[in-house]
Amino acid sequence: MRIQDIAALAGVSTATVSRVFSNHPNIRRDVRDHVLAVAKEHGYHPRLSVRRRNVVVITPSRVLVPAENYSGMVLTELARELAERDFRIEILPADNIDRLDSIQFCGVVTVGIDETFAKGWDNRFAAPLVVVDRAVPSFRNVYAVHSDEGQGMALALAHLLATGHRRIGCLIYHWPGHSNSLLRQEAIKATLQEHGLPCEDALIRLVGPNDYIEEVGKLLRAGVDALFCPGGNGGIVTAYALSLYGKSIGTDVSLLSSERMMVSRYCVPAQTTITQDYPALAAAVVDVIHTRMEGRPSPQNILFPYKLIERDSVRRRE
Structure with missing residues (x-):
């Protein structure tokens, strides 16, 4: 199908169709919508232009x-x-x-x-x-x-393992249907299993934005020595939760999160992150x-x- 055919079907001139496809400003909205509807109905796509x-x-x-x-x-x-x-x-x-x-x-x-x-x-x-x-x-x-989610999770955990951490709690930012959170969960479990470290569900949690404070408390009671919080604003919210529980980041428990522009580097202490x-x-x-x-x-x-x-x-x- 050619542009002339679309013009005939839409009852407008070829020049009008051309202006619609080039996003010309001097075309009425109703005319533009009509031409685009005709093109869609007949499966016509204007050719891509480098202009x-x-x-x-x-x-x-x-x-x-x-x-x-x-x-x-x-x-x-x-x-x-x-x-x-x-x-x-x-x-x-x-x-x-x-x-x-x-x-x-x-x-x-x-x-x-x-x-x-x-x-x-x-x-x-x-x-x-x-x-x-x-x-x-x-x-x-x-x-x-x-980005390679499996590699990213393994990179973060490798750093925690290299610095002597052996009981790591993970809070993964999650929305239903957000597939990356499930990929992260699987990669974290696989990495911890590979190193023979605890990886039960109680230590690896999918959390929404309003769940961090409660979940941090549960992980502290479980005796974790580090928290890994990929995704969302997990780093800053977890830091806030730790302050509420009277815990010192670094001294009492280490924290590793996802980099957030103009936030992570200015936390106290500045947050180690993956990006x-x-x-x-x-x-x-x-x-x-x-x-x-x-x-x-x-x-x-x-x-x-x-x-x-x-x-x-x-x-x-x-």
Whole structure:
């Protein structure tokens, strides 16, 4: 099907259809919606143009995942990388995802969104979908850019083991349907089992944002000598809970968490953390979009290792 066919079906001129697909500002909203609806009904996707440089970034609903956590750190790097490479960025919360049908774009990036969103993508849009933060099934024109959760959990635990800790409690930030938390739980159990250390469910907990204070108390009663809190704001909330229980971080119990920009390094004591390589993730996302715009193939799965940032919240146990 050609653009002329869409024009005939929509009852408008070819020039009008062209302006709709190029996101021209002088097209009435009702005309734009009508043309896009006709194109969608007949499975027509406008060809990607190297001149169309609008990237839509879909973020989690704020009701589900506070933006100041992981999503905010990814967005900071994505915005910088896209701007440096002359792309425009449009933020679209998951609550408004239906608006995609009325937006023209050269690529879509999802941050922390359930991977089921990718199903059937190629039947709806010609532009690539890049899923950040999780692996996805092998769908056509869908790409995953994420960090190695198994390696990250093993890296954190290896540091705690190397500093003499032998009874480690883990509080994993979790929302139902958030697959990374389950991957982290499995990796933590496997690593502790490999070293012959306690790994019962009572020590490895999936927790929501309001559960940390109670769960920290349970782990302290279980006699842990270190707390590992990947995801969310686990590091700062756990530090607060430890202060309520009268425990000194480092002296009484060590704490290792996920890096949070402008927070982790300024805690007292400064928190030892694991971090994803956010600049590398952002660069890889934009590379995928640029490569597909040029009609070249791109790897469907791009994986990065975590890094360890050593500070003062983990102290050696004799």
